[in-house]
Amino acid sequence: MDTTKEEYIRNLIESLKGVKYITPDDIPNIDLYMDQVTTFMDKHLKSSKRYNDDKLLTKTMINNYTKNELLPPPYKKKYSKEHMYLLIFIYYFKNILSINDIQSIFNPLTKRYYGGNSDIDLEDIYKEVFRLQEEQTDALTKDMIRKMTKAKESFAYVTDKEDHDFLTMFSFITMLCFDVYMRKHMIENMIDQSLMGDTHEPDKGVKKDDHNNGAKQNDGKKNGNKPTVK
Numbered sequence: 001m002d003t004t005k006e007e008y009i010r011n012l013i014e015s016l017k018g019v020k021y022i023t024p025d026d027i028p029n030i031d032l033y034m035d036q037v038t039t040f041m042d043k044h045l046k047s048s049k050r051y052n053d054d055k056l057l058t059k060t061m062i063n064n065y066t067k068n069e070l071l072p073p074p075y076k077k078k079y080s081k082e083h084m085y086l087l088i089f090i091y092y093f094k095n096i097l098s099i100n101d102i103q104s105i106f107n108p109l110t111k112r113y114y115g116g117n118s119d120i121d122l123e124d125i126y127k128e129v130f131r132l133q134e135e136q137t138d139a140l141t142k143d144m145i146r147k148m149t150k151a152k153e154s155f156a157y158v159t160d161k162e163d164h165d166f167l168t169m170f171s172f173i174t175m176l177c178f179d180v181y182m183r184k185h186m187i188e189n190m191i192d193q194s195l196m197g198d199t200h201e202p203d204k205g206v207k208k209d210d211h212n213n214g215a216k217q218n219d220g221k222k223n224g225n226k227p228t229v230k
């Protein structure tokens with residue numbers, strides 16, 4: 001790997017430690033109109049933009065999140081602090097997961113903790129998750145350095161310098177992509193197995209069809225009809 005490129009990558013990795021996140025104290029304690037929400041997000045997440053004209057959050061996006069039940073509807077056209085926490089989570093999740101997958105995570109989250117349904121609220125959750133990600137930043141950057149070092153050792157048999165530089169760079173990108181792929185695959189499997197949901201398994205020894213038949217029988221009783229016995 002070319003020395004100049006290696007130095008540039010090391011600086012890139014080091015700069016990740018300076019990526020700005022929205023801290024719990026940054027979020028206003030008052031409800032905001034949609035224009036205020038988009039302005040707030042654009043201001044506090046601008047360091048994560050790839051291009052200057054990238055739109056981090058638009059009115060259309062917010063309306064679609066509500067339509068797809070990722071985000072509870074605003075109260076009198078205003079968004080609360082809880083809405084803000086959810087929007088920040090959506091912003092990070094949508095770069096990796098599909099809307100359906102995010103919905104599978106958010107449905108039990110909002111059901112349990114949104115709107116004062118629990119002693120634990122979304123602010124408590126956001127603060128704890130924020131603390132964890134701060135701890136992980138250093139470990140993640142060190143892991144990237146290890147991957148770059150490993151990539152430099154690849155294709156040792158290639159003698160042409162230009163080819164070697166290109167292939168070692170390709171190796172590094174591939175390793176990063178594979179890392180993301182494996183993590184994404186892990187998350188998708190957790191979602192598919194309903195590890196986040198409030199699912200209830202049927203009683204042992206009772207088949208799913210038996211549950212359905214029982215429901216039909218109960219419906220029959222409610223309607224004054226005798227249940228059909230097979």
